[in-house]
Amino acid sequence: MEKFVINGGKQLNGEVYVGGAKNAVVAIIPATILANDVSRIENVPDIEDVANMLEIVESLGGIVTREDAHTYVIDTRDVSCTIVEKEIAEKLRASYYLMGVLLGRFNHFKVALPGGCDLGARPIDLHIKGFEALNAKITDDGYYIEATTHGLAGGSVYFNTVSVGATVNTILAAVKAPGVTIIENAAKEPHIIDLANYLNKCGADIRGAGTNTIKIKGVDSLRGCEHAIIPDQIEAGTYMLACAAAGGTVTVKNVIPRHLECITQKLLECGVYVDEFVDSVRVRTEKSRHTNCDIYTTPYPGFPTDMQPQFTAFLAIAEGVSTVSEGVWSNRFRYVDQLLRMGADIKRLGDNKTAVIKGVSELHGALVKADDLRAGAAMIIAGLAATGRTEIEQIYHIDRGYEAVVEKLSALGADIKRVDDTEPPLTVITVA
């Protein structure tokens, strides 16, 4: 099994280039199926979730051509299969977007329940509510969700809870449904806007993406288009936090600073300097320890839950007592056990929704694991800031969402390596 080995305590300096947004691309790749044509997608991050999503599109009959590491041409004219099997669906959470896409194009889907990070209960009742509002009939046998319809029709749906996935899936299913669909209490994340921009370029009529009311007028057909994925807000935030925790000056390039606003504000509150430019931010530290702050995660434009573990790792060595409360997922503090192994002083309150962090003067290296994707990012940040050697296991979680993380951090001066400890030791031949 591969693992990361970090010798911590080195400041980070230089520039790091952020790739396309994971959560946008995993919606837009399946959306190419709706276009029933050829789309060219740029700024695609080279991560496992993308490889798995492209594999799903190919398994359904799509033809994927890789122009370079970050550009794909996807021809979905021959897609005909409407079934996504368990073995592939469980490789990533976003496989559930095939539900909306296949329903929208073929009036049918049978998709196995998705995989992804274990962050507590991850129901899909709201996705189903969206499909039913469009005149689909849904069955769930505990393994597969299946949808049939005699004809989709626009409808209105109100989500009690703000859900990125349910908002995306309802948009996908509604794009070609005759009539008007209205989604109330929709998610407002930047990747919802990016998806709507892609679909509108293909000829869809989606208005209000980025607000809590989205209106979709069904169109008869779509065509392919060229589209560049927006920068990844969470990858950018992770490098900002890595610099804040390890110290130094890092310019994070290819970002939309507005998408990073609440991360920037919290870092400023802690005494980290952040300068914003047109498409980059520069993070700068002038002291070894920063001050505490309180965080509460909520849907966009609130503080992103996907930055919660990384910020907690930074606060573990800040002065004073910080409180981090999770407002989206029911079980997103498992990684705290790993930080405790590194000398952190963190207590989870009874409901497991809040962590109280008493900053310590330093963390020490330890053998830890990545419980999930962003928990893994937090382990990297802790390892970079810690004294001594940290080994991180289960890094396949990290590879799902971070491209070339070792190379990018090494270029900033970090001492981090990917090692394969299943490789047999070198044979030593002794000559008698």
Ligand code: UD1
């Ligand atoms: C997406 C992101 C994930 C991020 C999350 C919240 C992708 C591929 N993943 O996940 O990285 O952490 O948004 O920003 O974009 N809920 C229900 N019923 C449903 C659906 C959701 O109750 O049918 C609840 C969930 O349990 C959770 C909340 O709604 O408490 C938000 O979930 P949602 O926004 O749907 O998350 P995902 O789309 O799965």
